[in-house]
Amino acid sequence: MGHSWDFATILQNWPVLWVGIKGTIFIFVITVILGLGGGLIVGVARYAKSPFISYPARAFVEIFRNTPVLVQIIWFFYAFPILTGIETDPFLAAVLGISLNTMAFSAEIYRAGIQSIDKGQWEAGKAIGMTYNQTLRRIILPVAIKRVLPALTNRGIEVFKMSTLASVVGYVETLNQAKLIADLNFNPIESYTAVAIIFFVVLYPVVQATYVLERRLRRSD
Amino acid sequence: MEWNFLAVLNDIDLLFLGLVNTLKVTGLALFFGVPLGLVLALSRLSTFKPLSAVAGFIVEFFRTTPPLVQLFWFFFALPILIDVSMTPLIAAVVTFSIQSSAFFAEIFRSGIQSIDKGQWEGAKAIGMTYSQSLSRIILPQAVKRMIPAFMERSIELLKTTTLVSTVAYADLMFQANELAQKTFRPLEVYTIVAVIYLVLIFLCSQFSIWVEHRLAKSGEGTVR
């Protein structure tokens, strides 16, 4: 290998990269909140008794789980404005694509969590005079969410990685800025390696924490 | 606004070509990724510490870094590093083979670990070597349990291959971009492409659910 590694150019361009990192954090926080939060609503809706609620929820989940997230982002960027007249910038298109995709995936996680709860819990809630909503909120969901916490964390990790796709429509995030640095300084090796390392350093501890969480939950169950 | 699919339908063969390329990349990545995943899993399970540490690092690294970053690295950085000419197809196949092998490795690992230790002992006691035990006794049982997780991962891979459009490989997504520019009909083009993916992936998931039910009926547990 004749290449001599030179990360100095990356450090010199740190302000450029930092803008991207801030962009990544910003879009991650928004999409992870919308995705995991909205997913709870869809997941509960999917479990609803009324078919007018559960069927649309199911259709939503199937559509957004069974199409690639990049297709969703690009659709929201190029097609959605024509259809609705609402202008979307790169940020909005990426947020819509990633959030809706994450909502669909996490809805299935919440649903699996709710289904894993013993029927006796519903009956116990009913027996002390709770309504459906009260039982769901106070008895079922707290336990269900605790159980699916590792799966939700994994989803969060996926969202963080997915944020790089926003660069495809031109949103300014880490990968986008790395590409800029690479093009200006002719150092793609260092630029892309740096991005890979940044993601690894952030996510590796989270992944390890998930393992610990999984083990602890298995023991407490 | 008015829907007009005619312009798109005239050039539908462009999209068809893209679909073929999408399936080609997916198939090649599976072809290389699955055996590589098995090698990584066995290395990670090895009692030889350095080997399992290296395999563990590779698996975790490729699971925690975004596939698009990996693709850019293999497409833009690797050719400079080792002085090879890189085509979008090679970069895509290399990236997705390694990336999915990291995930397949974890599926293999949990499948192998889910097999009762007594099976290893039974095989060992009749004089089988490690590789005989693995190939004749352990894997046939483990693979059956891995099928649902394996199919789920393959579907994820199919979706992830859309990223190759960013390095100008003519997959379905890339062809869609081309067609949208050519026809000035992005709404229709991207909607059709979304529907093609939806149908393709929905069918794959339904097939996978069907297989899972059949396995459940035959009393086989599964692993995630």
Next chain:
Amino acid sequence: MTEIVRIENLHKSFDNLEVLKGIDLTVNSGETVVLLGSSGSGKSTMLRCVNFMEIPTSGKIYLNGDLVGNERSGKMTYRESELCALRSRIGMVFQHFNLFPHMTVIENVMEGQVIVLGRSKSEAREKAMAQLERVGLAEKAEEYPARLSGGQKQRVAIARALAMDPEVMLFDEVTSALDPELVGEVLKSMRQLAEEGMTMLCVTHELGFAYHVANRVLFLNDGAILEEGEPQKILKTPKTDRMREFLEGHSLFKLPD
């Protein structure tokens, strides 16, 4: 009498826990030796050292007069290929059967013959059928193990080991996981084997089997052989308090007067 297995000064430790503290034992051709001892006495570990399911920490093991492994400056080293070949000459039956669930009964019994010994499929099938007949399960040849009772599974496991034409058979608490009413059929197969002259080393809690079938009984305590002798003697008049307590704990078994 020819010696089949000889164990010299066998030691085995797991991490810092010494489980076997110097065992010497010779098993002669056609002999049935029963190992008794409470849990944690090291009897299973000792049995598993004979076919190197566990690698001894130190000591020597001879099969048919040949030393297993190579001695280098006082330490034994073993090659995996040598151990595989050795294991194919020693039959082992486990507490939990360890049948291969993805293979039929006959495939279970053929597997080692074909893969390890390199016999042809037709020869292996013939041998397998003969062994299944021996344990009375020929009619179950095409069934999967999941469809068999525990006792039947264990008899298949015995047939699987026998089909390899072993020089000695190891039985590791083979009736402990069985429902009480199924124990008899397995013991019957074992007794038949012993009477046909198979060399057998058995870890068991079945004192009746030890009394009636064994030529010799060893009592292990804390990783060492505490008592050894003919079953009729040592089961009736144990010399040590430790063994007397052990036998009293098995009050279900009444020795014939």
